[in-house]
Amino acid sequence: xxxxxxxxxxxxxxxxxxxxxxxxxxxxxxxxxxxxxxxxxxxxxxxxxxxxxxxxxxxxxxxxxxxxxxxxxxxxxxxxxxxxxxxxxxxxxxxxxxxxxxxxxxxxxxxxxxxxxxxxxxxxxxxxxxxxxxxxxxxxxxxxxxxxxxxxxxxxxxxxxxxxxxxxxxxxxxxxxxxxxxxxxxxxxxxxxxxxxxxxxxxxxxxxxxxxxxxxxxxxxxxxxxxxxxxxxxxxxxxxxxxxxxxxxxxxxxxxxxxxxxxxxxxxxxxxxxxxxxxxxxx
Ligand code: C2E
Ligand code: MG
Ligand code: MG
Ligand code: MG
Numbered sequence: 001x002x003x004x005x006x007x008x009x010x011x012x013x014x015x016x017x018x019x020x021x022x023x024x025x026x027x028x029x030x031x032x033x034x035x036x037x038x039x040x041x042x043x044x045x046x047x048x049x050x051x052x053x054x055x056x057x058x059x060x061x062x063x064x065x066x067x068x069x070x071x072x073x074x075x076x077x078x079x080x081x082x083x084x085x086x087x088x089x090x091x092x093x094x095x096x097x098x099x100x101x102x103x104x105x106x107x108x109x110x111x112x113x114x115x116x117x118x119x120x121x122x123x124x125x126x127x128x129x130x131x132x133x134x135x136x137x138x139x140x141x142x143x144x145x146x147x148x149x150x151x152x153x154x155x156x157x158x159x160x161x162x163x164x165x166x167x168x169x170x171x172x173x174x175x176x177x178x179x180x181x182x183x184x185x186x187x188x189x190x191x192x193x194x195x196x197x198x199x200x201x202x203x204x205x206x207x208x209x210x211x212x213x214x215x216x217x218x219x220x221x222x223x224x225x226x227x228x229x230x231x232x233x234x235x236x237x238x239x240x241x242x243x244x245x246x247x248x249x250x251x252x253x254x255x256x257x258x259x260x261x262x263x264x265x266x267x268x269x270x271x272x273x274x275x276x277x278x279x280x281x282x283x
Pocket of ligand 3: 045177178200234
């Protein structure tokens with residue numbers, strides 16, 4: 001028994017060793033991807049006005065263009081990047097690239113009403129955040145930062161508060177992401193003075209099937225109204241959810257039921273259509 005116990009331990013040890021080696025390799029790949037400057041790219045998920053379903057904006061969502069594994073979603077690497085303390089650098093690259101892409105779209109005739117970019121708490125604490133919009137001054141009035149991890153937002157340091165205020169002075173809007181998920185608190189609505197809040201997907205998924213959930217989301221909308229904060233519902237997947245969210249008074253809708261995140265090329269192809277057509281007809 002003693003012997004087999006030892007063997008089990010040896011096998012376990014071997015597994016751990018392989019796992020650790022794999023993690024090390026992934027970290028090196030992430031480091032390399034950050035340095036090449038082309039591997040982390042934004043995808044864009046459109047958002048629509050509730051009711052009219054006009055294009056209201058888009059959320060930039062990071063993807064890792066991996067040489068062997070293809071396009072990877074953040075769930076595959078962001079937690080590792082966090083351990084490496086390099087989410088702030090990913091955020092910086094995603095923001096700069098998104099702004100450049102939106103700028104190109106404008107030249108191609110597609111004016112995006114608003115660009116929303118996720119900003120991690122790591123990035124928020126970085127005083128350089130302010131400089132990342134440099135060179136894109138013409139776009140700041142259509143730029144919005146989605147702030148997550150509000151455990152952090154609730155006891156914001158003076159430094160963070162100052163950076164946020166300076167960005168808001170420049171015209172950058174703030175949004176509270178994943179509201180109702182347990183991380184974003186009601187206090188952040190007063191502390192951050194956001195322009196919008198995004199109701200978390202977990203609340204949206206049952207909004208049309210559970211009366212208590214409908215009332216809960218309705219109450220969030222009421223609070224937002226009272227504070228003059230707009231409401232976005234994320235993760236709207238079905239026609240019935242879209243209908244309920246609209247009747248409850250959500251301002252903006254985002255979800256697979258309307259459109260999935262897509263590449264910059266696909267976004268322009270899909271939402272730049274009308275412009276392209278009118279430009280073509282002028283020729
Ligand atoms: P999030 O900011 O709450 O973004 C919404 C996520 O929900 C996205 O996942 C989006 O693809 C997904 N989603 C949208 N509609 C639906 C739907 O109808 N059903 C379902 N099941 N999912 C839907 P994604 O792109 O995998 O991103 C996951 C999370 O990673 C984001 O959640 C955000 O917290 C983080 N993230 C993404 N991009 C960045 C970034 O550039 N920087 C930072 N710091 N975090 C990012
Ligand atoms: Mg977000
Ligand atoms: Mg969200
Ligand atoms: Mg979410």
